[in-house]
Amino acid sequence: MHGPFPIVAGLPAFVDFATSVVDLQSLQAAAASAAASGKRSSLRDRAVALVRMTRPRNRTAERIAADLQRHLGGDRRVLVIGGGTVGSGLDRLYADPAIDVVAFDVYPSANVSFVADAHRIPLADASMDAVIVQAVLEHVLEPAEVVAEIHRVLRPDGLVYADTPFMQQVHEGPYDFTRFTESGHRWLFRRFETIESGVVAGPGVQLAWSVTYAVRGATRSRIAGALCGAVLEPVGHALDRIVPREYAVDGASSVYFYGKRSERTLSPREIVDHYAGAQHRPKRTF
Numbered sequence: 070m071h072g073p074f075p076i077v078a079g080l081p082a083f084v085d086f087a088t089s090v091v092d093l094q095s096l097q098a099a100a101a102s103a104a105a106s107g108k109r110s111s112l113r114d115r116a117v118a119l120v121r122m123t124r125p126r127n128r129t130a131e132r133i134a135a136d137l138q139r140h141l142g143g144d145r146r147v148l149v150i151g152g153g154t155v156g157s158g159l160d161r162l163y164a165d166p167a168i169d170v171v172a173f174d175v176y177p178s179a180n181v182s183f184v185a186d187a188h189r190i191p192l193a194d195a196s197m198d199a200v201i202v203q204a205v206l207e208h209v210l211e212p213a214e215v216v217a218e219i220h221r222v223l224r225p226d227g228l229v230y231a232d233t234p235f236m237q238q239v240h241e242g243p244y245d246f247t248r249f250t251e252s253g254h255r256w257l258f259r260r261f262e263t264i265e266s267g268v269v270a271g272p273g274v275q276l277a278w279s280v281t282y283a284v285r286g287a288t289r290s291r292i293a294g295a296l297c298g299a300v301l302e303p304v305g306h307a308l309d310r311i312v313p314r315e316y317a318v319d320g321a322s323s324v325y326f327y328g329k330r331s332e333r334t335l336s337p338r339e340i341v342d343h344y345a346g347a348q349h350r351p352k353r354t355f
Contacts, residue, residue: 149203173190233324
């Protein structure tokens with residue numbers, strides 16, 4: 070990428086618009102529309118806000134954010150990819166004065182330092198102590214390229230936390246491209262050493278999403294779907310508490326990976342052995 074870069078809503082937009090799904094004109098129009106609307110909200114906005122208020126906390130992200138605080142100590146830099154809004158469970162990192170949170174997204178907001186496309190992160194090699202990429206990788210065209218960029222900007226032994234959908238319906242409309250099994254997600258981060266990986270939300274939440282989208286389709290109403298989700302998602306989380314981990318792996322709504330930057334790459338045989346679900350593991354014949 071070569072400068073100068075455009076300024077959108079007071080923020081530099083470090084995007085190669087020739088190769089990105091991000092369009093400069095659309096970005097400028099969206100920023101202008103957001104500024105003009107101010108604090109006005111529609112019925113749909115209020116329905117979506119209700120869903121967020123009733124949605125159970127992301128305890129996995131909360132736990133790992135606390136672990137990051139312990140491991141990072143003070144005066145460290147954490148990059149948040151897709152940080153236009155503060156991700157569920159990450160509030161403590163933003164509130165910690167000893168951690169410098171640097172966030173970016175494909176649109177301007179009060180939470181980001183710049184606008185950028187995660188396929189080309191405009192930061193120096195080995196400049197970050199940790200990276201968080203929460204509910205983002207399904208929205209990029211080339212997730213492996215984004216993970217390679219994460220590896221590049223992390224310092225040796227730098228940490229990464231990612232959570233990504235497995236069995237979820239389309240959200241963000243035309244900007245939704247990919248899903249990952251728990252094993253596929255681990256393979257995506259094969260140049261990282263595992264600290265832990267697993268399920269964020271299991272089959273109960275997946276069922277709640279499915280019913281919510283069925284109601285939305287039957288009624289042709291996003292508001293009805295949002296209200297249905299407000300009721301059913303807490304029920305789904307309650308159901309997930311009684312589903313054993315191995316069954317949750319096979320039917321998860323979303324999965325996560327928490328690991329450390331490495332120079333070693335996971336092998337194909339190792340990813341087969343990594344599988345932690347409830348289905349039969351084939352015996353090796355070689």
